[in-house]
Amino acid sequence: MATTETMTLNMGPQHPSTHGVLRLVLELDGEVIVKVTPHIGFLHRGVEKLAEHRTYHQILPLTDRLDYLAPMSNNLGYILAVEKLMAVEVPERAETIRIIMAELTRLESHLVWLACHALDIGAMTVFIYAFRERETVMETYELISGARMTSNFFRVGGLSQDVPEEFVKKVSDFIDSMPGYLDQYEGLLTTNPIWLKRTVGNGVISADDAIDIGITGPALRGSGVDWDLRRDNPYSGYDKYQFKVPVGENCDTFDRYKVRLVEMREACKIVRQALDKLKPGPVLADCPQVCYPPKENVYNSIEGLIHHFKIASEGFYAPEGEVYQGVEAPKGELGFYLVSDGGNKPERMRIRPPSFVNLQAIEKMSVGSMIADLVAVIGTLDIVLGEIDR
Amino acid sequence: MAENNRAVLKLKEKFTTSIIDVVEFRGEVTVTVAKDAIIEILSFLKQSLQYNLLTDLTAVDYLGKKEERFMMVYLLYSIPNKDRLRIKTPVAEVDCRIPTASTVWKTANWLEREVYDLFGITFDGHPDLRRILMTDDWVGHPLRKDYPLQGPDREPYKGRLS
Numbered sequence: 001m002a003t004t005e006t007m008t009l010n011m012g013p014q015h016p017s018t019h020g021v022l023r024l025v026l027e028l029d030g031e032v033i034v035k036v037t038p039h040i041g042f043l044h045r046g047v048e049k050l051a052e053h054r055t056y057h058q059i060l061p062l063t064d065r066l067d068y069l070a071p072m073s074n075n076l077g078y079i080l081a082v083e084k085l086m087a088v089e090v091p092e093r094a095e096t097i098r099i100i101m102a103e104l105t106r107l108e109s110h111l112v113w114l115a116c117h118a119l120d121i122g123a124m125t126v127f128i129y130a131f132r133e134r135e136t137v138m139e140t141y142e143l144i145s146g147a148r149m150t151s152n153f154f155r156v157g158g159l160s161q162d163v164p165e166e167f168v169k170k171v172s173d174f175i176d177s178m179p180g181y182l183d184q185y186e187g188l189l190t191t192n193p194i195w196l197k198r199t200v201g202n203g204v205i206s207a208d209d210a211i212d213i214g215i216t217g218p219a220l221r222g223s224g225v226d227w228d229l230r231r232d233n234p235y236s237g238y239d240k241y242q243f244k245v246p247v248g249e250n251c252d253t254f255d256r257y258k259v260r261l262v263e264m265r266e267a268c269k270i271v272r273q274a275l276d277k278l279k280p281g282p283v284l285a286d287c288p289q290v291c292y293p294p295k296e297n298v299y300n301s302i303e304g305l306i307h308h309f310k311i312a313s314e315g316f317y318a319p320e321g322e323v324y325q326g327v328e329a330p331k332g333e334l335g336f337y338l339v340s341d342g343g344n345k346p347e348r349m350r351i352r353p354p355s356f357v358n359l360q361a362i363e364k365m366s367v368g369s370m371i372a373d374l375v376a377v378i379g380t381l382d383i384v385l386g387e388i389d390r
Numbered sequence: 391m392a393e394n395n396r397a398v399l400k401l402k403e404k405f406t407t408s409i410i411d412v413v414e415f416r417g418e419v420t421v422t423v424a425k426d427a428i429i430e431i432l433s434f435l436k437q438s439l440q441y442n443l444l445t446d447l448t449a450v451d452y453l454g455k456k457e458e459r460f461m462m463v464y465l466l467y468s469i470p471n472k473d474r475l476r477i478k479t480p481v482a483e484v485d486c487r488i489p490t491a492s493t494v495w496k497t498a499n500w501l502e503r504e505v506y507d508l509f510g511i512t513f514d515g516h517p518d519l520r521r522i523l524m525t526d527d528w529v530g531h532p533l534r535k536d537y538p539l540q541g542p543d544r545e546p547y548k549g550r551l552s
Contacts, residue, residue, distance in 0.1 A: 041523035048508075049532055053539055084416050211442050211469065214497030225469065232472045321415040324465060324476065326445065337465070339450050352446040352465075360500050389523060 006034055009371075013042050017120045017375045020385030024362075024374075031370050036363045040356075043389035051349035055315030056082050056156060057292075059349065064150045066351065067387040070109040072101045072141075073329040074387075075154045080235055081325035081336035082156045085318050086290050093281040094158035095237045100171060100274045101144075101153070102236070102327075103267040107178065108137040109330035109382075110264050114185060117257070117379035121198045126188050133181050136174045143167060157291035158284035172275055175268045182264060189257075199254040203365040203377040206251055213364065214357045217332025218263060219381060222248035222256030229328040236327075240277075241270050253380040260382075290316045315344040331355050331382050351390055355383040395419045397439050397475050405431055410480075420476040425462075428479045429489045432464060436494055441466040441475060447491065447501040449481075449509045453535040459483040460511060464491065487512040508533035 007028045013021040021042035027035035047066065051059045063078040064071030076098055083090065090098075115130035138148045144163045145153040153160055189195045205215070210223045220227065228245040230238040246262035248255030284291050292311050297304025318340040326335040332354025339348040358381050366377045398412055401421060408427035413420045423431055435441040446465040453459055458480035466475045481488055490513040491498040502513045503522040510531035513519055521528060530537055538546055 041525070044523045046532060049537075049539060087416065212496045214444055214495065216443075227469050233474075322420065322476075323416050323418060324446075324474070333445065335446060335465075337446065337448065337463070341455065347452075348450045350446065350448045350463075356500065357497060360497070 004029070011374075013039075017116075018378060019116060019383055022359075022378075022383070022385055022388075026371065026374070028371060031372075033366050033369060033371060033374060036366055036374070038359060038362060040359070040385070040388050043385050045390065047390045048349055048351060051346060053345065055344050056318065056346070057311065057315055059346075060154070060156075061150065061152045063351075064152055065386060066353065066390060067109075067329065067331065067334070067355070067384050068149055069112050069384050070105045070330045071149055071151045072105040072153065073109070073327065073334060075151065076102050076236065077325060077327040077329065077334045078336050079154045079156055080327065081323055081338050082318075084323045084325055085321065085338055085340060086156065086287075086316070088157050088285050088287050088290055090158055090236075090285055091282045092237075093162075093279060094283045094285075096274050096278050097159060097163060097283065098154060098236055099238065099241070100271050100278075101151075103270045103274070104137050104140060104171065104174075106267045106330045107264055108134050110260050110267075111137075113260065113330075113379070113382045114257075117376075117382075118189065118195075120375045120379045121195065123189060123192070123195060126185055129181065129184060129188075133174075133178065136170075140167070140170055140174070143170065155284065155292060157287055158282070160292075161295065162283045168275060168278065171271060175271050175275070178268050179265060182261060186261065196254065198373075198376055199257060199380075200250075200252060202253040202369065202373050203256075203380055204250070204252050205361055205365050209364060210251075210361070213361045215332070215361055216354055216357070217328065217330070218260045219256055219332065219358055219361075221246060222259045222380075223251040224248055229326055229333060233326070235325065241273050243270050253376055256380050317342065317344050318346070326352065329354055331384065331387070332358055334387075351387075353387040353390060355381075355385075356388045359383050359388060395475070396471075396473075397421070397435060397441070400439060401431065401435075404434065418474065418476060420478060422478045422480070425479045425481060425488060428462075428464075428477075429491065429494065431477065432466075432491055432494050435466060435475065435477070439468070440470045441468045443467040443469055444491070444495040444497040444501075445474070447498055447505065449505045449511055449533075451509060451533065451535045456480070457482075460486070460509060462488055462505075462511070481511055486510060487514055489514050490516040492516055507531070510534065 009026045012018040012023040023039040025037040047062050063074040066074050111130040111134040115127040118126035141151050142148050145151040207223045207225050210220050226247045243266045246259045248259050293304045293307045298308045320342040322339045324337045326333045334354055335352030337350040338346050341347040366374045408424045411422040445467045448463050450461045460481040462479050464477040505511050507521040
């Protein structure tokens with residue numbers, strides 16, 4: 001009688017469908033996966049170590065390099081943690097603009113997810129379409145912050161500057177056209193037999209298992225857990241907005257796909273509500289010990305210049321204590337845990353990366369399926385390696 | 391107030407001798423407990439008080455600032471009750487080990503590997519304790535306070551950031 005033995009296959013770190021430098025060592029029985037061993041850390045830059053040697057303002061540019069597909073969400077999580085530590089109240093206009101940008105970021109991140117996920121499974125048209133819409137979000141980034149990806153736009157206490165006049169119209173037009181584009185994507189995918197074959201019943205994980213592994217965000221909601229930090233532990237004024245939290249039923253890749261698409265539609269609604277709320281006013285808290293002075297003071301008065309110099313060089317001293325702030329980033333719960341010993345630099349900054357924890361589920365979701373389905377599982381987990389390796 | 395927190399009340403009742411400290415700061419409750427009771431307390435919180443999600447697990451290095459050098463931090467969340475609780479436990483440098491929490495939550499598997507990798511704390515009973523972010527042959531634990539920022543074998547940076 002013929003005997004068979006398993007084969008070990010290396011996938012990545014340079015592999016187009018591992019979404020970055022993820023290396024998977026697979027043990028295969030024919031085409032069926034027996035074991036998956038992820039190897040990560042290729043992109044480790046030691047952000048947490050660096051943060052211990054930077055003032056609170058200087059850490060901010062490090063954070064948008066974590067999940068580089070959703071920079072503003074990272075900025076928001078960090079800024080909220082520092083504001084909690086310092087007990088700074090943020091003006092309403094700044095809060096509203098933050099929500100607009102956080103939701104646009106969610107759209108941007110989900111568009112990249114949809115594009116790459118569909119491309120991995122063989123639907124190339126969606127990839128081109130979704131990147132077209134993402135470009136508009138990038139232009140909005142560029143409009144307000146000057147950078148397309150590493151925005152670094154928020155500040156402790158508010159924003160680095162007010163948004164230009166064109167901003168409202170640009171965002172408004174984009175939000176109006178987005179539902180139509182989403183219909184287009186759904187027309188290409190939702191009833192597409194190939195798409196259904198590849199996603200229905202793929203990567204099933206039950207709600208209990210998902211919670212045990214610690215999955216958060218849309219991946220958890222796809223397994224039927226009705227939990228969203230924006231609604232259940234509101235931050236940055238999310239309690240003033242009405243939106244639905246979509247939940248899946250079948251715990252598979254198709255349900256996670258549907259959850260994310262509904263999330264994109266809801267994000268458009270949140271942005272619309274925020275645009276309606278947007279009133280003129282200050283965008284930085286009146287808290288000179290912590291915040292940078294407005295730029296016109298820096299350029300036109302010696303006191304403003306001294307103030308700016310002091311905040312930029314020495315920073316501010318935080319009270320002794322520790323805070324944790326979690327935000328609903330596009331990929332799940334992104335948390336910042338700051339420990340302060342009373343100095344102007346954190347004693348410890350811990351980033352709770354959603355992708356890192358979600359990636360742990362890959363073994364559970366792919367063992368027993370074919371190797372081609374693993375690609376769909378990686379896509380549906382929506383990981384980004386910048387955040388996993390930090 | 392921290393004294394009225396649902397978990398603190400129960401913990402004080404059941405684990406009177408193991409509770410070292412209860413602090414509330416900015417509305418967040420932190421309970422410091424003794425190391426030998428940690429798994430018992432975590433299981434109790436999960437089973438009886440519905441803290442079903444281990445949001446995060448990490449460590450802090452208090453080199454030269456506290457008697458016991460490391461502090462393990464467990465951040466729990468209850469999806470049914472939507473509240474958070476932070477459990478901390480000190481770990482001394484001479485006995486740098488603690489029982490694994492991966493028996494309570496699977497989440498702890500990778501998070502503990504990361505703490506092992508970056509802080510050098512050993513987790514007893516862990517199913518797969520290997521380095522995770524650094525390479526297998528790496529020497530030292532980068533997040534320890536006595537590990538140089540510039541990395542080993544390099545002159546420390548003398549500018550204002552060092």
